[in-house]
Every structure is written in C-alpha cells, then in structure tokens.
Amino acid sequence: MGTSIAELITDRMDAMPAGERRAAQTLIANYPLAGLKTVADFSQHAGVSSPTILRFVARLGFHNYAEFQATLQHELAAQLQSPLSRTERQSGHRGEEPAMLAATLDNIRETFGHVSPRQMDEIVALLAHPRASIHLIGGRFTDPIARYMAAHMTIIRPAVFHLSGQESNWRDRLIDMGRRDVLFVFDIRRYQDSLLQLAETAHKRGIQIVLVTDQWLSPIARFARHVVAGRTAVPSAWDSSAALFVFAEALIGELTRRLESESAKRIGELETLRKG
Amino acid sequence: MGTSIAELITDRMDAMPAGERRAAQTLIANYPLAGLKTVADFSQHAGVSSPTILRFVARLGFHNYAEFQATLQHELAAQLQSPLSRTERQSGHRGEEPAMLAATLDNIRETFGHVSPRQMDEIVALLAHPRASIHLIGGRFTDPIARYMAAHMTIIRPAVFHLSGQESNWRDRLIDMGRRDVLFVFDIRRYQDSLLQLAETAHKRGIQIVLVTDQWLSPIARFARHVVAGRTAVPSAWDSSAALFVFAEALIGELTRRLESESAKRIGELETLRKG
DNA sequence: CCAAAAACGTAACAATCGATACAGCGCGCG
DNA sequence: CGCGCGCTGTATCGATTGTTACGTTTTTGG
Known part of the structure; x- marks a missing residue:
C-alpha cells in the first residue's frame, strides 16, 4: 500500500469517462468524507447515478464498495493518529498542558x-x-x-x-x-x-x-x-x-x-x- | 456548533450505564472512526449489542444513528480542511528528533x-x-x-x-x-x-x-x-x-x-x- | 434483604443499501 | 448516413442495515 487513494485517483482521472470523472472530482474536492457516506449520497452529491459510483470504484481496482471504504478509513485513521490538534480545536480549555505532563515531556x-x-x-x-x-x-x-x-x-x-x-x-x-x-x-x-x-x-x-x-x-x-x-x-x-x-x-x-x-x-x- | 461530540461524551460518560460507557470509551479510543462504521461493527468492536449503541447515541441527544454520523462527519470535515495540508506530515518538521522518540512523545x-x-x-x-x-x-x-x-x-x-x-x-x-x-x-x-x-x-x-x-x-x-x-x-x-x-x-x-x-x-x- | 427500576441482550421487522441486468443515449469509424 | 461500441441511467433483487418490542438480568433504594 504505497500510494494513497488520492494519488491513485489523480493519476487515472484523465483516462476516465465523464461521469466517473465527476465522481472522482467530488471525492477529491472533499476528501475523503464523500467516500465514507453511502453510495446513494455520494452519487447524488456528484450528480451521477449509483452504478456510476460503483463502476468508478471498480475502476480503481476495488472488488466492491465496502473494500473501497475500508481502505479509505484506514488511510484516515493513519492521518488522525499523528497530529494531536484534535482535542484543542475548539475553545481551548486545553491552553496549557498540565504542568506535570509538560515537565515530563x-x-x-x-x-x-x-x-x-x-x-x-x-x-x-x-x-x-x-x-x-x-x-x-x-x-x-x-x-x-x-x-x-x-x-x-x-x-x-x-x-x-x-x-x-x-x-x-x-x-x-x-x-x-x-x-x-x-x-x-x-x-x-x-x-x-x-x-x-x-x-x-x-x-x-x-x-x-x-x-x-x-x-x-x-x-x-x-x-x-x-x-x-x-x-x-x-x-x-x-x-x-x-x-x-x-x-x-x-x-x-x-x-x-x-x-x-x-x-x-x-x-x-x-x-x-x-x-x- | 458549540461543543464537539468528544467533549459531550467525556462530560456525560460518568452518568452512563456500564455498557454505554464501554461504547463511549471505544469511540473515544479511536475517534471518530468507530462512529463512522455501521452499528453492527461499532457494537462488535465495543463488545456490546447493537441496541446498546443506539441507546448510547440517543443519550447523547441524537434522534437516530444517521444524525449522529452526520454530525461526526461534519466535525471531521472541519478538522481536515483547516490547518496543515496533510501531505507534508511525513517529513521531519521538528529539529530532527529520532522517529521513535517523536512517536513516544x-x-x-x-x-x-x-x-x-x-x-x-x-x-x-x-x-x-x-x-x-x-x-x-x-x-x-x-x-x-x-x-x-x-x-x-x-x-x-x-x-x-x-x-x-x-x-x-x-x-x-x-x-x-x-x-x-x-x-x-x-x-x-x-x-x-x-x-x-x-x-x-x-x-x-x-x-x-x-x-x-x-x-x-x-x-x-x-x-x-x-x-x-x-x-x-x-x-x-x-x-x-x-x-x-x-x-x-x-x-x-x-x-x-x-x-x-x-x-x-x-x-x-x-x-x-x-x-x- | 427484598421490591422496584433500570439496563441489557435476543429476536424480529421494515427500510435502505449495494449490486446486477437491461435498455436508451451519444459518439466515432467506416 | 447508419452501424456498433462504450457510457450512463432506470428498475429490480437479495443482503444488510437501523430500529423496535419483549423477556431476562442486574442494579438501585428503602
């Protein structure tokens, strides 16, 4: 699994039919959330039909939609674990770490x-x-x-x-x-x-x-x-x-x-x- | 959007029954991906039954599971698009700490x-x-x-x-x-x-x-x-x-x-x- | 210690999902 | 101009999902 799905898509986007390309673009546009929803949502958001989404996914090399989503989630999980920006996003009551933790680090x-x-x-x-x-x-x-x-x-x-x-x-x-x-x-x-x-x-x-x-x-x-x-x-x-x-x-x-x-x-x- | 779901959960986790608390813990443990999967996946991963997951979601104030997932996705979307581009997370942004030390910290x-x-x-x-x-x-x-x-x-x-x-x-x-x-x-x-x-x-x-x-x-x-x-x-x-x-x-x-x-x-x- | 209440899981239901077959559409080469 | 191929949408089927009702178990309060 060397390459991410995003790279895979941009590589092959040129060689795709019009409908599937729209699917690809909407996925890239708000990556990767569009791919985590249902096929119906995805298709409606991209303005194409559901089978087009499935064909698009199949073209990327996945056997079914579930496999595609699973890969997407793993990718996302790897990203979320590295930075710790998550907990301090809103209204930082996390302004400073506890003194003891900071000292330990x-x-x-x-x-x-x-x-x-x-x-x-x-x-x-x-x-x-x-x-x-x-x-x-x-x-x-x-x-x-x-x-x-x-x-x-x-x-x-x-x-x-x-x-x-x-x-x-x-x-x-x-x-x-x-x-x-x-x-x-x-x-x-x-x-x-x-x-x-x-x-x-x-x-x-x-x-x-x-x-x-x-x-x-x-x-x-x-x-x-x-x-x-x-x-x-x-x-x-x-x-x-x-x-x-x-x-x-x-x-x-x-x-x-x-x-x-x-x-x-x-x-x-x-x-x-x-x-x- | 005042508070994130994560805060909402940690606030109310104490007032939850044992099973729902386990659901809360697994969701916090790998946030928020566990909540984006199906109820069956979530429940199995948490070691409880599906209805418990739904009761847990209901306790948080959502009318149904879909609404819960939608909120989770919006939250995630806001987080993914805000700060650093995610492509350059890999390279050494620090003063060259060994990878293992950085990971430990x-x-x-x-x-x-x-x-x-x-x-x-x-x-x-x-x-x-x-x-x-x-x-x-x-x-x-x-x-x-x-x-x-x-x-x-x-x-x-x-x-x-x-x-x-x-x-x-x-x-x-x-x-x-x-x-x-x-x-x-x-x-x-x-x-x-x-x-x-x-x-x-x-x-x-x-x-x-x-x-x-x-x-x-x-x-x-x-x-x-x-x-x-x-x-x-x-x-x-x-x-x-x-x-x-x-x-x-x-x-x-x-x-x-x-x-x-x-x-x-x-x-x-x-x-x-x-x-x- | 016992009764009442809450919580949990099993099982069944209806809605929705992903997947497939089929027919219409547009495009290009002969 | 018409024939054929590839792309796309509609319709449909089985599988899976989220949801609810119900009986059992556990916890709480007196």
Whole structure:
C-alpha cells in the first residue's frame, strides 16, 4: 500500500469517462468524507447515478464498495493518529498542558538531548555481544524498569537475568559473571547503598557496568563504563522516572534492530515453545 | 456548533450505564472512526449489542444513528480542511528528533488528551478510599509498571498489594477483596488470558476494576469500572508502554496530593522505622 | 434483604443499501 | 448516413442495515 487513494485517483482521472470523472472530482474536492457516506449520497452529491459510483470504484481496482471504504478509513485513521490538534480545536480549555505532563515531556526530550548516538551505539554493542550475559537491577522505584528491560531482552537474546529477591542473592550471582558480562543498573536518589556495594564488587571483578541514573549522578557512576543521566525533576512530591523508562525502551528498540537477524530464529523457537 | 461530540461524551460518560460507557470509551479510543462504521461493527468492536449503541447515541441527544454520523462527519470535515495540508506530515518538521522518540512523545500527549480530568478524579478517588485495599497487576511487559505504582502507593497508604508469583496465587488473593476494593490491571496486546480470567472472577465478586490498556482495548474493559486507553504504537518491533508509564506517574502524583494530609504522618513513621 | 427500576441482550421487522441486468443515449469509424 | 461500441441511467433483487418490542438480568433504594 504505497500510494494513497488520492494519488491513485489523480493519476487515472484523465483516462476516465465523464461521469466517473465527476465522481472522482467530488471525492477529491472533499476528501475523503464523500467516500465514507453511502453510495446513494455520494452519487447524488456528484450528480451521477449509483452504478456510476460503483463502476468508478471498480475502476480503481476495488472488488466492491465496502473494500473501497475500508481502505479509505484506514488511510484516515493513519492521518488522525499523528497530529494531536484534535482535542484543542475548539475553545481551548486545553491552553496549557498540565504542568506535570509538560515537565515530563521536557525531561524526556532533555534526556535524549544529552545522549550521543555514539554512546547509544556503544551501549547497544555491549548488550548485543553474543557471548556476554546481561544482569539487570534497579533501586526501590527503578527496579520495575530493570524488569521491563529484562522482559524484552529475554526474548531477543539468551543469558539475560534480572537480579531479584534478597540482596544477599545478588552477590552470589556475581560469581557467574566475568569481564565480558554486563551489569545494567538503574539508580536514582536516594541512592541505595546496597546497589553501590554490588556495583563496586562487580567492578573489581572487571564486569562492565552500565548505569542509568538522574542528573545528580549516583555514586555508582564512579565504577560505570557508561553513564546515562536522565532528568527526573517534576512538580510533584516524587521524582519522575519516565525519562529513564523511555530511554530503556529506546535501548530495547535499538538492540532489537541490531540483533534482528540472530533473534528472528530465537523468536520463532519461542513461539513454537509457547504453543507446544 | 458549540461543543464537539468528544467533549459531550467525556462530560456525560460518568452518568452512563456500564455498557454505554464501554461504547463511549471505544469511540473515544479511536475517534471518530468507530462512529463512522455501521452499528453492527461499532457494537462488535465495543463488545456490546447493537441496541446498546443506539441507546448510547440517543443519550447523547441524537434522534437516530444517521444524525449522529452526520454530525461526526461534519466535525471531521472541519478538522481536515483547516490547518496543515496533510501531505507534508511525513517529513521531519521538528529539529530532527529520532522517529521513535517523536512517536513516544506524541503517544504520551495523545493519551492524556483522551483522559478527562473528571475520570482522573474518579480513579484517584477510588484509590484514595481509606478502607479500600488496592491490588495491582500487569501482563508480561506491563507488570513492571504495576510494580512501579505499587512501590509508590505503598508509601502513602496502607493495604496496597502487588499480585506477583504464581497465577494460581492471584485467585486466592481475591478472597480478601470486596466491593470497596480495587483491582488495578495493566493489559496490552497480546492480551493475557490469565488476566482476563482474574478480572472476570473479581468482577463477579463486585470488586472495582481499573484497567489501563492500549487503544484496542483489552477484553477486560468489559468488566472494568474505569478504562484508560493509552497509545502504544511506535516505529519499532515492540509496542511502547511509555504512555502507560507516564499515566501511572500522573496517577501517583494526583493520589499523593489528595492524600497529603493523611500520608504525611505515615511517611514520618516510615522514616523513623527505616532509621530505627 | 427484598421490591422496584433500570439496563441489557435476543429476536424480529421494515427500510435502505449495494449490486446486477437491461435498455436508451451519444459518439466515432467506416 | 447508419452501424456498433462504450457510457450512463432506470428498475429490480437479495443482503444488510437501523430500529423496535419483549423477556431476562442486574442494579438501585428503602
């Protein structure tokens, strides 16, 4: 479906009989609403008879009127989803977004503004290494984001682990990790001491650490190979982790693209596993 | 033309019966295309019967379905012809944000555009009830968001539980829940059957269900008191849960404000507990 | 806890829709 | 000038639509 119906029509309009051309013109004139009404309405509005409308539609390559309308609606749906001008059209009580929402959006933009494509690439490269194992963990409020990443990464590559449960268990896991492996940590203030100790121990063992933190930088930054500082300040009693979350999603997306060829086979196997 | 239909709906949605509210939600979720199809399509998509759709339309003040559709089309026509030509929506009008980031930001804005302050208020009121217990759960990828909410809510109010572990345990937890309690569910496609069954059982027990889903609406919407439809589509192999996450944060913020007086004491006690 | 009211779905109806067959009209080539 | 082909409108049929009545279920109020 490369071309829209509008282009299709203007292309072929010259090669049409008079009646069908009138149909085409009225459709273009108020596109695409004329095509969403009934055949009778359409025909009357164009000043032709109903069969002419149907012949016109058939000439465009559709098997019946319903198929034509369906295509038109899909096209329209795609258009309506991108811009958000809809809700603020009339009598803008929507003059300003809620302060918290605006701040969150700014945070996200700001966060991405400070992450260079090169850094992104390097982090993805670390996570994409086929022989590396990836261990994710977060703090009290950020651990869910670590889980979110783990849930996706488990699907596209092997050896992905989320460090959950007792803190003493974390340390024990370190024994399985080496220089090529990655410890992916989320830590925002108030920074958790337990995470710092884990990171320090991991660092001593030569494990690669990727840290996602806030703009004041967790002390773990000292041991990290890569540090991503997200903005978290919002007009609320809490800090916002939204920017970190979106960054995690971006990372997942990039990683998926990079691993596309290798993970395709894996995903297929997973599908059959689930159904079996 | 004073008010648009969308506003009309969000205004009156609270005063509607369950079935008609579901119709309203599906119409808002993908506005206004759902209303331009046939009654049968609309009803099936909303999971209700055709007469319910007609009653819904009648409640909005229209004499028949045709009149409703006509109004919807006029509204759409005015919107399509006004501002930007629709052909140049594709090319980069911004300062070169990555496509995925731009899509995510749009999704967030769009999602909040569809949530009325009133609905927000009602959800917060449910979560703020001092005698209610709150149980949160999510699907494969969204459960981390449920955890994130739970982590915050636990601090500002009692009786907050995240349903984790074996699926069979979820059901057993239902035994502690009654009419005043809340089951807060995240569910995006591919919708999980286990969550649906949980929600159905909970609904039969009269438990209030708040559902955060995607724009295609999880089948759980059928049992939910409140449905929030977030946008999840991004140019990636995955869907994006960022909008749901930000919504969760907004909910946490609002809830905190509402409970400020009651939770202050609680937070103080927690502080001393941690240090003690 | 029970009675009254509201809401919902099933089933049937009539109106309307999309689709097809057929006949009249206009146009161009021989 | 007349013959034939393509385009168009009228008439018609079956399918689908919107709509209504009715019985069951759910919710509300006392």
